[in-house]
Amino acid sequence: MHLTLISPEKIVFSGAVEMAVIPGAKGEFGVLENHIPFMTMLSQGAVRLYDGNTLKQDFTISGGFCEVTPDGCVIVADTVEKT
Numbered sequence: 001m002h003l004t005l006i007s008p009e010k011i012v013f014s015g016a017v018e019m020a021v022i023p024g025a026k027g028e029f030g031v032l033e034n035h036i037p038f039m040t041m042l043s044q045g046a047v048r049l050y051d052g053n054t055l056k057q058d059f060t061i062s063g064g065f066c067e068v069t070p071d072g073c074v075i076v077a078d079t080v081e082k083t
Helices: none
Strands: 002-006 011-016 019-024 027-032 038-042 045-051 054-061 064-069 072-077 080-082
Touching: 011 054, 019 038, 019 072, 054 072
Parallel strands: 002 072
Antiparallel strands: 002 011, 019 027, 019 045, 038 064, 045 054, 054 080, 064 072
């Protein structure tokens, strides 16, 4: 699936991932391709991007929101740090 991670300054990541684990306001959630569409607020925590069982990228965000569609995911974060 295609995932885009945006900070107020720039697009931090845009590319293909197999799975993303994201810190939602009510707890972490995972997103795979063909996920049911939804939007949610995000809390502070780690955004982990995977290819299979391999961690591809790891970021820390301070909150924001996320839109999930069957084709992918867009995360708009208040702040983003690569870890």
